[in-house]
Amino acid sequence: MAVRTPHPPRLCRYLLQRLLPGHARESLVGDLDEEFLRYRRPKGPARARVWYWAQSIRTLIAVSRRAQAGGPRSGLGGILRDARSGVRLLRAQPAFSTVAILTLAVGIGLSTTLFTVIHAAVLRPFPISDPERLVRIDVQFPQPDGERIRTSPSLQDVRDWRAATTLFSHIAMDRDNRSQIVDAGEPERLPVRWVSEDYFELFDIKPIVGRSISLDDARGAAPAVVLLGHRYWQARFGGDRAVVGREVRIDNQPFTIIGVVPAGFNPEVALWQPLRYTPDFERRRGIGAPVIGRLKPGVSLAAAQAEASRIASGTQAGTEVVFESLFAETIEGSVSTARMLAGAVGAILLMACVNVAGLLLARGAARRRELAVRASLGASRLGLVRQLLMESVVLALAGGAVGVLLAWLSMDALLAIIPIAVPETAMATLNVQVLLFSAVLAIGTVLVFGVVPAMRLSRVDVAVALAGADRHSGAALSRRSGQVLIAVEVALAIIVLAGAGLMVRSFSRLVSVDLGFDPSAFVTLEAAPVDPSAPVAAAYYPALLERVRKLPGVLVAGAANQLPIGGSRRAGSIPGPDGNPVRVDHRLILPGYFEAAGMTVKDGRVLTDSDLRGGRPVLVMNDTAARKLFPGARAVGQHVRLGDQTMEVVGVIADVLQDGARSPVRPNVYALYTGRETFGRSGFAIFVRPAPGASNLAAQLREAALNAGPKAVVDRIQPGSAFVAEEMTMPRRQMQLLGLVGVVGLALTLVGIFSVTSFAVVRRTREIGVRMALGARPASAVGAIMRDAAWPVAIGLLAGLTGAYFLTRVMATFLFETTPQDPATFAAAGLLLALAAAIATWWPARRAATIDPVTALRAE
Amino acid sequence: MTTSLGEFELVLLLAVVRLDGEAYGVTIRRAIEESTGRSVSAGAVYTALGRLEAKGLVTSTPGETVPERTGMRRRYYRVRPEGARQVQRAMRHVEQMARGVMPQVARLAAEPPEGE
Numbered sequence: 005m006a007v008r009t010p011h012p013p014r015l016c017r018y019l020l021q022r023l024l025p026g027h028a029r030e031s032l033v034g035d036l037d038e039e040f041l042r043y044r045r046p047k048g049p050a051r052a053r054v055w056y057w058a059q060s061i062r063t064l065i066a067v068s069r070r071a072q073a074g075g076p077r078s079g080l081g082g083i084l085r086d087a088r089s090g091v092r093l094l095r096a097q098p099a100f101s102t103v104a105i106l107t108l109a110v111g112i113g114l115s116t117t118l119f120t121v122i123h124a125a126v127l128r129p130f131p132i133s134d135p136e137r138l139v140r141i142d143v144q145f146p147q148p149d150g151e152r153i154r155t156s157p158s159l160q161d162v163r164d165w166r167a168a169t170t171l172f173s174h175i176a177m178d179r180d181n182r183s184q185i186v187d188a189g190e191p192e193r194l195p196v197r198w199v200s201e202d203y204f205e206l207f208d209i210k211p212i213v214g215r216s217i218s219l220d221d222a223r224g225a226a227p228a229v230v231l232l233g234h235r236y237w238q239a240r241f242g243g244d245r246a247v248v249g250r251e252v253r254i255d256n257q258p259f260t261i262i263g264v265v266p267a268g269f270n271p272e273v274a275l276w277q278p279l280r281y282t283p284d285f286e287r288r289r290g291i292g293a294p295v296i297g298r299l300k301p302g303v304s305l306a307a308a309q310a311e312a313s314r315i316a317s318g319t320q321a322g323t324e325v326v327f328e329s330l331f332a333e334t335i336e337g338s339v340s341t342a343r344m345l346a347g348a349v350g351a352i353l354l355m356a357c358v359n360v361a362g363l364l365l366a367r368g369a370a371r372r373r374e375l376a377v378r379a380s381l382g383a384s385r386l387g388l389v390r391q392l393l394m395e396s397v398v399l400a401l402a403g404g405a406v407g408v409l410l411a412w413l414s415m416d417a418l419l420a421i422i423p424i425a426v427p428e429t430a431m432a433t434l435n436v437q438v439l440l441f442s443a444v445l446a447i448g449t450v451l452v453f454g455v456v457p458a459m460r461l462s463r464v465d466v467a468v469a470l471a472g473a474d475r476h477s478g479a480a481l482s483r484r485s486g487q488v489l490i491a492v493e494v495a496l497a498i499i500v501l502a503g504a505g506l507m508v509r510s511f512s513r514l515v516s517v518d519l520g521f522d523p524s525a526f527v528t529l530e531a532a533p534v535d536p537s538a539p540v541a542a543a544y545y546p547a548l549l550e551r552v553r554k555l556p557g558v559l560v561a562g563a564a565n566q567l568p569i570g571g572s573r574r575a576g577s578i579p580g581p582d583g584n585p586v587r588v589d590h591r592l593i594l595p596g597y598f599e600a601a602g603m604t605v606k607d608g609r610v611l612t613d614s615d616l617r618g619g620r621p622v623l624v625m626n627d628t629a630a631r632k633l634f635p636g637a638r639a640v641g642q643h644v645r646l647g648d649q650t651m652e653v654v655g656v657i658a659d660v661l662q663d664g665a666r667s668p669v670r671p672n673v674y675a676l677y678t679g680r681e682t683f684g685r686s687g688f689a690i691f692v693r694p695a696p697g698a699s700n701l702a703a704q705l706r707e708a709a710l711n712a713g714p715k716a717v718v719d720r721i722q723p724g725s726a727f728v729a730e731e732m733t734m735p736r737r738q739m740q741l742l743g744l745v746g747v748v749g750l751a752l753t754l755v756g757i758f759s760v761t762s763f764a765v766v767r768r769t770r771e772i773g774v775r776m777a778l779g780a781r782p783a784s785a786v787g788a789i790m791r792d793a794a795w796p797v798a799i800g801l802l803a804g805l806t807g808a809y810f811l812t813r814v815m816a817t818f819l820f821e822t823t824p825q826d827p828a829t830f831a832a833a834g835l836l837l838a839l840a841a842a843i844a845t846w847w848p849a850r851r852a853a854t855i856d857p858v859t860a861l862r863a864e
Numbered sequence: 865m866t867t868s869l870g871e872f873e874l875v876l877l878l879a880v881v882r883l884d885g886e887a888y889g890v891t892i893r894r895a896i897e898e899s900t901g902r903s904v905s906a907g908a909v910y911t912a913l914g915r916l917e918a919k920g921l922v923t924s925t926p927g928e929t930v931p932e933r934t935g936m937r938r939r940y941y942r943v944r945p946e947g948a949r950q951v952q953r954a955m956r957h958v959e960q961m962a963r964g965v966m967p968q969v970a971r972l973a974a975e976p977p978e979g980e
Binding site for chain 2 (some may be wrong): 028029030031032033034035036037038039041043059062063064065066068256528
């Protein structure tokens, strides 16, 4: 720094003024200033400043050291001294300290982990610094018939916007993942994504090996190139950095590898291909690819939208451009879950703080004596308050440190059960912001809950305290605080427990719902010929089914073009009874499917091989379709028009929950696959019911699939239960996490009640001694203690249940067939808590019965 | 029975004597730095002088202020008779222990470190 400053560093000097004790200030600051200005600065201002800083720090240390030796209590010395006494106090009371620190740690640890996940999923899902500037761009323009349609822009639009450089720093296009057959030694079906050349730049992604896609790669005649996804690179190429230049085949066409995408960015994509600009693509809107833009900083959304519309209207009048925030799209699903979780964990944190506050209060009550002595020795009220506060800060820092450690250790385990899908673009490790959050949380909670006790305790009337005569006022205070604490904790705990209970109930209902098929009964084989054209497929699948049927371990086998849960749909429509078309899912099957999947026939029969051979147009429909198309009548024997064919209904099956338990059932019709139909990229799946005692079935199936004729690839072989499990993942996690929160909440409450009651016993030792000396039985002492706690527990339960009644509403979207105010759950939670609270009061209260009146009365 | 002087305190007292009426924070600190090559902090000097004053070995008086100190006065220190006596005693002890032994010390200092 060559700035010539005539003054000593301002900040430094300010600190000195504030932190040095009064008597030293004049001499020290004056001396430092004088030496700085007279002797040091002439020799070089920068060095002089450094000297000043160094001197200041060393001086502060020297002065504070002296202060600890019994010197002045103000300034930095005083603070350090109080901190050390805080540490000493913690070590002197290990039971208290352990409980307090662990309580804080659990609360802070849970919040830290959750905040890490929320931060990753909701606050920063993209690796760029300004994710709110990412927009998906649609165009809306009038059609010849007057209607306006909304669709993706054309390449011409994109070019025009790029030319007007004021709007976007990047515009890129990408096409949804397409499942294609990739061969790098062994063929497999993998997601491939087509993106324009500036797609990666838009997200600030640089390849870790090789180069990114450039404009040249997108031209019609350019050599075919591809980028590897990180996961695929690791799995198939072993992370070999010399992968650039090697070849991979996609749908039988050769491509050269030019680079590797870094980890964490859309990890499911195996390969990235440049979007090819065909002439068709140029002008037409709606057949291209979705367009994403990154707005230039300083450009407002509205202004950019208007300007973009103006430009786009150049090609077609009346065009309107619509921006959708990519950010909002990505985090949409997570926000509600995040909110619910934040509530649950917030409750835990609150409980932890309440516990610690109670502990501090109770401990403080026992220290009245000590504080009175200090006051009588001249400590000011401010000094006492500061001492108590510093002790709280030490406690808070210890709790925070252990909490962060806890979070770090348990991060992986907790991430597995946190029901938010964290986009892997955001690396969920403890980062600086989380650390800061925890630190602020720790110090904040303890200061808030340490201030009240501190203020209260410092109000010490010396003479009264020393004489012990303030026992009554102190006792009353402690008693009231203790009861308030119990009530608050119980209320919070019941809310959390109710929530957890609802989740458990919902999940158990979800698990036991009748899906319409038997997932434990079958295995699916997903395979497809490398050549996806219709004639090849028409030959492949029936042949494959034949082979599979002949396998010794197979009882029954069929096929369908759709998996039991999830998967793509083939939409069709059938004219309904009132003339309006009814949308149906049109499923193509090969006979054996219904039997293998364990579906229930309600009327008529299923489709058979003879139907296939006979070529008759027959179909089976599900209950929902039957009721919609033929309300009040029998569907079997009727005829329906599907597409261009008239088909006879030969059977009705019970509804299958094809979108999982939580979506409504749609009308489904099942027709035979004759080889003429084409279907989507997911191909056909063979459904196999294994014979009892079948072994090594997977290998046999794979072998059959690879050798059924045309060269083929096996996607997946998995049991039916796996599909169900996939759908259950999020609900299960939700239940597990909330269950964990419930258990932790219960534990904290019990610890709180236990502590408060223990302190109550100690506090009331004298009173109980008097009672027993006057003839009361020991059991009545126990009863007295427990009664004291019973009222707050009851009030807490009442308040909590009322609160839960209103609060559990937010969980409604997550619950399956369970109302948020389910009475059975609330009752169970209440009973559980009441029972636990009773035990938590009874256990320490037992000690009251063992109080010896003589010693109690004699003791202070 | 007075306790003996620490090494730093001894150096400090000698510096105050040497400065002869001109001894205040800045000059004392710089004197020590120049004579012994040690860099000491203003705070260390200040607190040590405070201890010495409490023991009655030095006395301090507020002085004038100069423009650079923006109104803050200097504090001048003087060694009191008892302080001077302590310095004498301490120096005598050292001299006595050191008599005739310095050549030996020099030999020990020149030895290579053990184990090499």
